Amino acid sequence: MISLERIRRFVQHAFSLLINSHFYIFGTAPIYQGNLKYVCTPVLNCYSCPLAVTSCPIGALQSALATLRPTFRAVGGGIPQAGLYILGSLGLVASVVGRMPCGWLCPFGLIQEYLFKLRTRKLALPRWSRHVRYVVLAIFVVLLPLFWIDPIGFGETTFCKFICPAGTLEAGIPLLSLRPELRQIAGVLFGWKFLVLVAIVVASIYTSRPFCRTICPLGAILGLFNRVSLVRLHHDKETCVECGACRTICPTGVSFYDGTDSANSPSCIRCLRCYSICPVCAISVTTEQGRKVINQCTPKRRAAS
Amino acid sequence: MKFKTAYLFLLGSMVLLIMGIYSGEASSTLKKAISICLSCIGIG
Incomplete structure (x- = not known):
């Protein structure tokens, strides 16, 4: 009988490939623009990645909250676009399997698992660090996009902008490689995000899944369902x-x-x-x-x- | 009647999803996902 771990490895690779299967990256459109991007997959996979064919729920949630004020004002009432579609999509999966997508589907989790395989001295994380992800979720995904408003009235997608290492790895670096003209506008912010990515990569070599355990806001949302899932x-x-x-x-x-x-x-x-x-x-x-x-x-x- | 928490959450999620689609959020999600937000990924 094939071991469960082998099945998991296969599913992780297959799903990562499936949601990153837009291989026509040298075509006219730099990213996939088809209808599959309606789908929010319950994993951290940047939708600005040239290969991505689905949407990242954390990016989509921040965008919804960042545009909540102007869109609500424009439509003059009704159901506000407050991320209900994204939360509903996540809830559908999480109320059945809880945080299982983190362990079985997430490409960024898979990358961290590979890095942890490198033979070095391994370190343990302090228990309190597991609570940091809720702070990241509350501040960078909810509060700042809602209340850090630009002069036009739109909020900032602060988790994507300042933290998300998956975005740097899957979208920032590939886009800079594919489109040389973008290199001129990549400044201090990209330097900061690159440093965050390097820190996560180094941490992943010494400790298991450091990003998932301490920072990931998606893991924080899905994890809340673990106790109540089917x-x-x-x-x-x-x-x-x-x-x-x-x-x-x-x-x-x-x-x-x-x-x-x-x-x-x-x-x-x-x-x-x-x-x-x-x-x-x-x-x-x-x-x-x-x-x-x-x-x-x-x-x-x-x-x- | 015994409450099945998981089914309640499942039902709640479906309601949220339908409300989201009804409010046009699915289209907004698509619109944002098909264009590159350079500042969102740390460029620009």
């Missing part, structure tokens, strides 16, 4: 032998075997590596009613009595 993780304390294998293999440092975190912690990206490694099958993937979704586990060791 598909959940269940940790059977009776069966657990407390070997700590799940804690060691977890890419986001979740520790539920000893009760530090919940099995459905907002930090969990549901990569299911803990499910695969557990020697006594104490972890299961279940529905809200407790029915098993995956039944691939065979005990490698005798359970605790």
Whole structure:
């Protein structure tokens, strides 16, 4: 039987390729302009990337909030364009699988996983750092686009502009390479964003998925659904032998075997590596009613009595 | 009646999605996604 980890790797690569399949980058339009961009995929993949064929929900959400005042004034009431479409798209996926797209679909997560494979001394992140992503979400994705208004009345998409390393990697650098005329206008801001990207790349070599764990606002939104989603993780304390294998293999440092975190912690990206490694099958993937979704586990060791 | 939280969130998300489409947000999302915002990606 093919291991779950191999299936996950295949899905990560296939999905990354699927949403970045606009290979006609040397054509007339520098980016894809078709109808697939109606779709907000629940991953951090910049829609200004020359290869991208779908929309980034964080970019779209900021844009919606940044244009909330002028569009609301223009239409004179009605339902305001406050990111409902984007939140609805994210909610549809997250209420079924929680933060699973982070572990199974996100191209930027995949890049970080590859960087972490480099053989160096590995470092742990402090527990408090996992709360930073909520601050980033509140300030850079919601508050600043809403309240940092330019003279015309439009807000700033501050997360994309000042932080997003995926945007620099997938859109900034490729566009500067493909269109030499843009190099003249790339200034201090691009230098700053390049530094942020370098910092994330270096951090990813020494610690597992640092961006997902500490900064990613999309992960912050999706993680909130982990406790209420249709598909959940269940940790059977009776069966657990407390070997700590799940804690060691977890890419986001979740520790539920000893009760530090919940099995459905907002930090969990549901990569299911803990499910695969557990020697006594104490972890299961279940529905809200407790029915098993995956039944691939065979005990490698005798359970605790 | 036992509440199924996940189904409530699923239903809520569908309502948000429909409201978003009704308010023309899907078209706005497309409009923004098909043009390069240089300042958004740190150029310019």
